[in-house]
Amino acid sequence: MSQYFELFQLPEQFDINLDMLTQRYHALAAQCHPDKFAHQSAFEQKQAMMMATTVNEAYRTLKSPLDRAAYLLQQQGIAADAPEHTHFAPEFLMQQMEWRECLEEGQLAHDETVLTNLSTEIDDAQAALEHTLAAALGEQSWEEAAELVRQGRFLSKLHHEIQAALP
Structure with missing residues (x-):
């Protein structure tokens, strides 16, 4: 299972429950918000920032149908957005x-x-x-x-x- 779908505990498929995605995003974003780690070590602060970045990127990717499809294709080794792909019907x-x-x-x-x-x-x-x-x-x-x-x-x-x- 790919990282983004696993992160939000969603099936790795194009059709997903967007309400569930948003709900889980808010929960994850609250858990790893950098402000919660302000009094922790520099290492823990950096880890929280990296996790927050990953959560935000995963949410942005899965929320957009085209980005979600490109991500699913990427999991198959296909770079749909690669610049060499300019052929259209x-x-x-x-x-x-x-x-x-x-x-x-x-x-x-x-x-x-x-x-x-x-x-x-x-x-x-x-x-x-x-x-x-x-x-x-x-x-x-x-x-x-x-x-x-x-x-x-x-x-x-x-x-x-x-x-x-x-x-």
């Missing part, structure tokens, strides 16, 4: 170009409706992608899951750009 590349054009048009025209509709479309695409990603991970289709993580990273970046363009 032609259909996804065409869709990327359409979304980018729509974003550019909405920005140039200062058209909030266009941007809001694009944001909704991207949200729907992200939800569909996460569903497909869960299935790919469940079937241990590691390479498909890695490609979906990369597509999800693009969608996430585009979503942030759209939000930044909205008034």
